[in-house]
Amino acid sequence: MIALLRSRPAACALAIGVACILLFLPLTLSRFGNYMLAMWAVMTIAAMGLNLTLGYAGQVSLAQGAFVGIGAYATAIMTVNGWPLYAPLLLTVALCFAIGWLLGYPALRVQHHYLAFVTLSFATLAYLVFRNEEWLTKGTYGIFGIPRPTLFGVSLKHHLNFYYFSLAWLVICAGLMLWLVNSPWGRAFTALRENPARAQSLGVDTRRYTLMAFAIGSTMGGVAGVLYAPLVEFIDPNPFGLPLSFSLLLMVIVGGSGYFLGPALGALIAVLLPEWLRDYTQGYYLIAYALLVMVLLIYSPSGILGWVERRTADARTRRASLARQAAVPTYDAGSAS
Amino acid sequence: MTKVLEIHGIKKHFGGIRAVDGVSFDVNKGEILGLIGPNGCGKSTLFNAVLGQLEPTAGRVMLDGHDITGMRPARLSRLGVSRTFQLLQVFPEMSVRENLILAGQEHRGTMVSRLFGPRDAGLGEAADRMIAFFKMSHLAGEKAGGLSYGQQKLLDAAMAFMAGPRLVLLDEPAGGVNLTMLGALKERLRAINSELGATFVVIEHNMEFVMSLCQRVVVMAEGRVLAIGTPAEIRANPAVIDAYLGH
Numbered sequence: 001m002i003a004l005l006r007s008r009p010a011a012c013a014l015a016i017g018v019a020c021i022l023l024f025l026p027l028t029l030s031r032f033g034n035y036m037l038a039m040w041a042v043m044t045i046a047a048m049g050l051n052l053t054l055g056y057a058g059q060v061s062l063a064q065g066a067f068v069g070i071g072a073y074a075t076a077i078m079t080v081n082g083w084p085l086y087a088p089l090l091l092t093v094a095l096c097f098a099i100g101w102l103l104g105y106p107a108l109r110v111q112h113h114y115l116a117f118v119t120l121s122f123a124t125l126a127y128l129v130f131r132n133e134e135w136l137t138k139g140t141y142g143i144f145g146i147p148r149p150t151l152f153g154v155s156l157k158h159h160l161n162f163y164y165f166s167l168a169w170l171v172i173c174a175g176l177m178l179w180l181v182n183s184p185w186g187r188a189f190t191a192l193r194e195n196p197a198r199a200q201s202l203g204v205d206t207r208r209y210t211l212m213a214f215a216i217g218s219t220m221g222g223v224a225g226v227l228y229a230p231l232v233e234f235i236d237p238n239p240f241g242l243p244l245s246f247s248l249l250l251m252v253i254v255g256g257s258g259y260f261l262g263p264a265l266g267a268l269i270a271v272l273l274p275e276w277l278r279d280y281t282q283g284y285y286l287i288a289y290a291l292l293v294m295v296l297l298i299y300s301p302s303g304i305l306g307w308v309e310r311r312t313a314d315a316r317t318r319r320a321s322l323a324r325q326a327a328v329p330t331y332d333a334g335s336a337s
Numbered sequence: 338m339t340k341v342l343e344i345h346g347i348k349k350h351f352g353g354i355r356a357v358d359g360v361s362f363d364v365n366k367g368e369i370l371g372l373i374g375p376n377g378c379g380k381s382t383l384f385n386a387v388l389g390q391l392e393p394t395a396g397r398v399m400l401d402g403h404d405i406t407g408m409r410p411a412r413l414s415r416l417g418v419s420r421t422f423q424l425l426q427v428f429p430e431m432s433v434r435e436n437l438i439l440a441g442q443e444h445r446g447t448m449v450s451r452l453f454g455p456r457d458a459g460l461g462e463a464a465d466r467m468i469a470f471f472k473m474s475h476l477a478g479e480k481a482g483g484l485s486y487g488q489q490k491l492l493d494a495a496m497a498f499m500a501g502p503r504l505v506l507l508d509e510p511a512g513g514v515n516l517t518m519l520g521a522l523k524e525r526l527r528a529i530n531s532e533l534g535a536t537f538v539v540i541e542h543n544m545e546f547v548m549s550l551c552q553r554v555v556v557m558a559e560g561r562v563l564a565i566g567t568p569a570e571i572r573a574n575p576a577v578i579d580a581y582l583g584h
Contacts, residue, residue, distance in 0.1 A: 183456060190430065191428050197410075200409070201420055201422075203411050203414030204411060206411065208448065
């Protein structure tokens with residue numbers, strides 16, 4: 001801990017600053033502000049899952065929103081019928097892992113935009129199930145009165161409490177994800193993205209890692225859904241249509257695909273920026289938002305963190321070449337005077 | 338002499354093009370075998386057909402007497418067969434050290450034991466030794482994509498050595514590598530050959546490299562084997578001089 005502080009003081013200061021903001025800023029915000037921050041935490045979890053599938057393992061998925069939906073419906077249906085929250089959580093983890101695994105099979109045959117279309121059809125299929133299977137999901141009528149859980153005797157009815165609950169889940173999921181991407185699996189996922197043929201020749205079972213990337217990424221989407229349902233307290237099929245999958249994809253790309261913190265930044269832009277702009281630009285906020293995203297992606301196709309990395313790499317090379325210049329003795333300098 | 342690899346009548350046709358047209362030869366255990374021939378004579382295609390990247394049109398491949406024809410590359414790799422590709426194939430966004438660790442990790446334990454095992458899969462030291470051997474210690478943390486072509490080529494070859502393979506097929510390892518590092522590559526190859534008893538098959542156009550390194554040389558021309566022999570025999574073979582070496 002101390003060593004880390006010494007070796008990277010700027011990063012530590014930034015981390016402490018961010019932690020303070022996440023912990024104390026909500027105390028100063030309105031109920032709606034806290035609700036939006038909780039939404040940010042939930043969407044970050046879903047986007048982190050997609051970042052594993054897409055950013056690390058390189059498998060395009062346009063179905064992440066469907067997994068949020070599966071988690072949310074499982075939670076809504078079960079908690080409305082009196083089950084405690086951990087029951088749908090366990091069910092969702094098992095269900096999304098299995099469905100995500102199956103969704104990975106097409107990726108063994110098709111890649112890139114072809115794969116995007118396969119996953120897109122799955123997302124459409126899931127939406128149709130949410131809308132049409134009224135016996136289970138109540139269809140377009142929706143499910144009302146999803147209860148918020150009570151944790152250690154503290155009710156999470158208050159938005160501020162639910163925000164802290166979501167933040168705790170975000171920290172847990174981020175910790176697990178950090179552990180995963182720094183494990184040999186993370187290395188194998190990256191190799192799968194960068195050069196599957198070479199990875200195979202080195203013994204990487206690309207089939208299994210592809211399926212695993214889909215399964216784990218989808219599970220994270222499901223977990224986000226488990227939190228989403230009690231957060232909004234009412235669900236109908238609309239939020240889980242294709243726009244959600246696209247929006248999650250946007251979060252990953254805008255934040256920086258394949259960067260650990262990319263999804264958190266992306267969700268900041270996709271969830272909070274439109275709401276913040278709304279205060280300043282009234283009816284035009286979505287136009288302003290769309291323009292901002294377009295400019296950002298033209299300026300830096302690799303997202304915010306891709307831009308940051310390029311800048312720091314440039315600065316490092318510049319420092320290194322300055323140091324080299326200083327080390328090489330120059331013969332003409334100083335001799336004139 | 339024990340045969341590690343037996344190639345029996347391998348053919349690979351692409352439509353009407355007979356890229357490899359009935360190639361047979363054996364690779365003896367512990368030898369360094371050169372594979373030479375003019376551009377487009379089917380050397381790399383033969384590698385691909387032998388190692389599961391391409392399904393051969395006909396023929397069989399035996400590893401230690403077991404049929405491995407058309408076996409998937411990942412399985413072959415775990416059986417101790419390792420290779421490099423003609424066009425360099427490193428993972429550009431991963432660091433040099435990570436490239437090397439990845440090259441060895443899938444040979445250790447199971448998927449589950451790797452997940453819960455050490456972060457470097459117990460290969461950090463081995464990777465650092467390999468990096469030091471190829472004089473790239475100052476580059477260990479750099480992204481492989483930022484290295485010079487020659488350095489990437491060396492890293493590519495070093496990756497093929499990480500898993501402690503029994504049989505290594507190198508496709509033009511010397512291209513773009515400077516003379517000093519070429520010496521290092523040769524030295525490492527010989528060391529792995531004598532210490533681990535690993536067998537090598539090397540495709541290379543650098544004749545000095547091939548003739549000084551290999552015990553036997555196979556010459557291919559137009560998809561077929563033209564000659565097999567010691568470097569001295571090959572140098573003196575009129576058919577080979579005609580087709581490839583020149584007068």
